[in-house]
Amino acid sequence: MTAASYFHLQGRDGEARTGALTTPHGVVRTPAFMPVGTAGAMKGLHWREVRDAGADIVLGNTYHLMLRPGAERIAALGGLQTFTGWNGPMLTDSGGFQVMSLAQLRKLSEHAVTFRSHIDGAKVELTPERSIEVQRLLGSDIAMQLDECVRLPAGRGDIERAMQLSLRWGERSKRAFESALPGYLLFGIAQGGDVAELRQASARGLVDTGFHGYAIGGLAVGEPQAVMLAMIEEVAPILPTDRPRYLMGVGTPEDILEAVARGIDMFDCVLPTRNGRHGMAFTRFGAVNLQNARHADDPRPLDEESAWPSTRSYARAYLHHLVKAGETLGAMLLSEINIAYYQTLMQDIREAIAQGTFQQFRQQTRANWARGDLPPR
Amino acid sequence: MTAASYFHLQGRDGEARTGALTTPHGVVRTPAFMPVGTAGAMKGLHWREVRDAGADIVLGNTYHLMLRPGAERIAALGGLQTFTGWNGPMLTDSGGFQVMSLAQLRKLSEHAVTFRSHIDGAKVELTPERSIEVQRLLGSDIAMQLDECVRLPAGRGDIERAMQLSLRWGERSKRAFESALPGYLLFGIAQGGDVAELRQASARGLVDTGFHGYAIGGLAVGEPQAVMLAMIEEVAPILPTDRPRYLMGVGTPEDILEAVARGIDMFDCVLPTRNGRHGMAFTRFGAVNLQNARHADDPRPLDEESAWPSTRSYARAYLHHLVKAGETLGAMLLSEINIAYYQTLMQDIREAIAQGTFQQFRQQTRANWARGDLPPR
Numbered sequence: 091m092t093a094a095s096y097f098h099l100q101g102r103d104g105e106a107r108t109g110a111l112t113t114p115h116g117v118v119r120t121p122a123f124m125p126v127g128t129a130g131a132m133k134g135l136h137w138r139e140v141r142d143a144g145a146d147i148v149l150g151n152t153y154h155l156m157l158r159p160g161a162e163r164i165a166a167l168g169g170l171q172t173f174t175g176w177n178g179p180m181l182t183d184s185g186g187f188q189v190m191s192l193a194q195l196r197k198l199s200e201h202a203v204t205f206r207s208h209i210d211g212a213k214v215e216l217t218p219e220r221s222i223e224v225q226r227l228l229g230s231d232i233a234m235q236l237d238e239c240v241r242l243p244a245g246r247g248d249i250e251r252a253m254q255l256s257l258r259w260g261e262r263s264k265r266a267f268e269s270a271l272p273g274y275l276l277f278g279i280a281q282g283g284d285v286a287e288l289r290q291a292s293a294r295g296l297v298d299t300g301f302h303g304y305a306i307g308g309l310a311v312g313e314p315q316a317v318m319l320a321m322i323e324e325v326a327p328i329l330p331t332d333r334p335r336y337l338m339g340v341g342t343p344e345d346i347l348e349a350v351a352r353g354i355d356m357f358d359c360v361l362p363t364r365n366g367r368h369g370m371a372f373t374r375f376g377a378v379n380l381q382n383a384r385h386a387d388d389p390r391p392l393d394e395e396s397a398w399p400s401t402r403s404y405a406r407a408y409l410h411h412l413v414k415a416g417e418t419l420g421a422m423l424l425s426e427i428n429i430a431y432y433q434t435l436m437q438d439i440r441e442a443i444a445q446g447t448f449q450q451f452r453q454q455t456r457a458n459w460a461r462g463d464l465p466p467r
Numbered sequence: 468m469t470a471a472s473y474f475h476l477q478g479r480d481g482e483a484r485t486g487a488l489t490t491p492h493g494v495v496r497t498p499a500f501m502p503v504g505t506a507g508a509m510k511g512l513h514w515r516e517v518r519d520a521g522a523d524i525v526l527g528n529t530y531h532l533m534l535r536p537g538a539e540r541i542a543a544l545g546g547l548q549t550f551t552g553w554n555g556p557m558l559t560d561s562g563g564f565q566v567m568s569l570a571q572l573r574k575l576s577e578h579a580v581t582f583r584s585h586i587d588g589a590k591v592e593l594t595p596e597r598s599i600e601v602q603r604l605l606g607s608d609i610a611m612q613l614d615e616c617v618r619l620p621a622g623r624g625d626i627e628r629a630m631q632l633s634l635r636w637g638e639r640s641k642r643a644f645e646s647a648l649p650g651y652l653l654f655g656i657a658q659g660g661d662v663a664e665l666r667q668a669s670a671r672g673l674v675d676t677g678f679h680g681y682a683i684g685g686l687a688v689g690e691p692q693a694v695m696l697a698m699i700e701e702v703a704p705i706l707p708t709d710r711p712r713y714l715m716g717v718g719t720p721e722d723i724l725e726a727v728a729r730g731i732d733m734f735d736c737v738l739p740t741r742n743g744r745h746g747m748a749f750t751r752f753g754a755v756n757l758q759n760a761r762h763a764d765d766p767r768p769l770d771e772e773s774a775w776p777s778t779r780s781y782a783r784a785y786l787h788h789l790v791k792a793g794e795t796l797g798a799m800l801l802s803e804i805n806i807a808y809y810q811t812l813m814q815d816i817r818e819a820i821a822q823g824t825f826q827q828f829r830q831q832t833r834a835n836w837a838r839g840d841l842p843p844r
Contacts, residue, residue, distance in 0.1 A: 129788075129792045129794060130785070130788060130789075130792075130794075131789055131792075131794040131795070131796040131797075132796065133794070133795050133796075134795050134796075134799075135796075136796070136799065136800075154792075158788070158791065158792055159763065159784070159787075159788045159791075163763070163764060163784070166764065167764070167766050167782060167784050167785075168766070173782065173784070173785055173788075174785060175780065175781060175785070386536065386540070387540060387543065387544070389544055389545070403552065404552060405544060405550065407536070407540070407544050407550070408507070408544075408550055408551060408552070410536075411506075411507060411535070411536040411550075412507075412508055414535065414536075415506045415507075415508075415531075415535055417506060417507075417508040417510070418508070418510050418511050418795065418798070418799075419508040419509065419510075419511075419512075419513070420508070421795070422511075422513065422795075422799070423513075
């Protein structure tokens with residue numbers, strides 16, 4: 091594999107990196123947070139709001155899309171970017187993680203994972219080759235290899251078996267991707283649970299195979315943050331510096347800040363939209379629970395200094411009312427506010443790294459979160 | 468009451484009228500359709516989308532707002548326009564209709580209607596005076612008198628009793644409104660069910676009392692369209708031509724077109740957002756059910772000639788997918804598309820009346836609806 095012409099590092103500060111990742115549908119500024127548009131839609135947001143919030147790239151779930159509306163159908167309709175109207179860079183996962191968490195009657199073999207659809211019970215076989223085929227039909231800018239993700243805690247034997255299987259599936263995924271058009275990217279996924287030497291072995295095996303980028307999977311599945319960060323510290327030094335690094339399914343703003351400090355370039359998580367649907371806002375001063383009655387008469391916005399209009403204009407009293415009344419608009423506004431908060435955080439992180447002030451930014455940001463929300467009025 | 472300086476008729480074509488209604492929060496072009504923002508929010512739409520779609524005025528439900536978050540609270544927060552961020556003209560109903568349809572243990576007397584809140588079971592008394600007080604606390608540009616609406620079919624005795632009570636409550640509402648600031652408007656409501664002479668008596672009684680505008684209530688409650696139109700024809704000639712006329716809770720695009728032809732200036736209905744949440748789109752060529760599998764592979768938009776971006780850009784296949792997958796974005800897009808359709812219809816109606824081509828427009832519009840949707844691809 092030749093030098094990574096699609097990924098340009100533009101600044102470093104300690105282990106933190108900032109750069110630009112070029113995909114067929116556009117350039118992604120890194121570190122990047124990818125909002126999750128599970129089934130071809132972002133819950134509670136219009137695509138224009140995702141774009142306005144500053145997202146360069148979004149994530150789609152292969153498992154959901156292959157079951158409904160179907161990969162061949164989306165391909166016939168011009169691919170996921172055209173189908174959804176997002177029209178920008180998209181990364182798709184392999185489908186493996188959702189098979190483990192959503193599908194019924196799952197059966198794993200060397201060849202494939204077979205399962206029954208959670209939608210209609212149909213029996214489906216997912217091989218590494220089919221996962222890549224589906225992702226190519228979807229038109230993903232960045233495809234992920236099929237892997238097996240083990241829930242923690244788990245025994246070392248199970249973790250090692252799944253890690254080795256994931257390495258072999260990574261090789262098969264790479265072969266299946268060889269005929270992809272230039273510019274489309276395939277990422278391998280490091281597994282190995284919470285066992286340092288298995289994480290290292292996984293990373294070395296992936297690098298031997300060679301991918302356009304490297305993901306760290308199987309974290310943020312219930313283990314303490316310290317374990318997650320320790321595993322990143324085991325894996326990151328093994329990965330080539332000229333390839334993007336993606337920490338899958340992470341996380342809270344603090345998780346992201348700390349992972350960036352350890353050399354991670356890409357993230358995805360449902361947290362901003364899921365928490366938005368449950369009345370929770372992410373702000374400069376930490377999480378704010380709009381369910382709380384303290385907001386009922388408070389005319390102040392969530393953060394009057396925010397650059398995002400909804401964050402600085404809607405009264406807490408109004409957001410509280412919408413949440414209590416179960417109005418869709420409450421979930422819409424808080425999801426939008428949270429996605430915007432995450433994107434602002436990423437933009438600030440990129441600027442701090444570029445200016446060599448990331449350590450000060452990290453300290454100040456953590457201090458702000460620790461300060462907590464404004465006192466009640 | 469002096470001549471209606473707040474309402475200027477700018478064109479007539481047959482009985483159809485177009486004009487401008489001035490309120491404290493802005494001017495409303497008539498005929499006007501008021502989207503319904505029940506509890507201070509439009510279901511599935513941002514306020515900016517309601518505005519962009521062309522709505523000059525929206526409706527809020529006094530019943531919902533007085534129970535949660537409470538009229539005094541909204542007043543302390545600057546009124547409904549500031550609270551919600553809509554910042555434009557708002558009409559509120561009296562609360563009476565929802566008391567009849569939603570509240571429990573309802574008890575009606577000459578003095579008041581008492582009921583238990585459907586939210587927390589609290590006992591609430593609503594008098595004509597309290598309804599006006601609540602609407603003034605909310606800061607409604609247009610307040611409605613408290614009335615009693617009888618479900619059809621009903622006996623003449625019941626209809627007459629409710630109509631007479633509504634007239635007396637109208638007088639009390641007017642007295643309670645006397646100290647309102649200049650520019651704020653109060654509408655009376657004609658009742659009388661499906662009995663022509665009761666409708667006439669109600670209208671005459673209201674005109675004797677004198678209101679800023681006149682509503683026709685108690686229609687679109689299950690009776691045939693012909694009955695509704697016949698009742699409008701009984702009432703409209705009795706109402707002063709220089710006051711706005713509002714047909715409450717109506718209706719389908721066809722209902723609106725036919726009521727405009729009979730001299731109605733204002734409408735409200737939950738149909739565009741409610742049907743949007745159920746996968747139904749209103750279009751130039753009639754209603755389209757996006758649940759239908761015929762759309763699954765159809766890359767065509769709902770109407771490529773629409774001026775509204777979502778109507779002319781999103782593929783039917785995508786909308787179908789969103790509806791089938793239960794994605795919030797499906798309800799959001801279809802609600803927005805439907806509100807935009809209604810507002811476009813009103814704009815076209817206003818232009819046709821101003822140009823004296825309303826009868827041709829009415830025929831052409833009805834022919835388009837009758838034509839039906841595009842044949843399957």
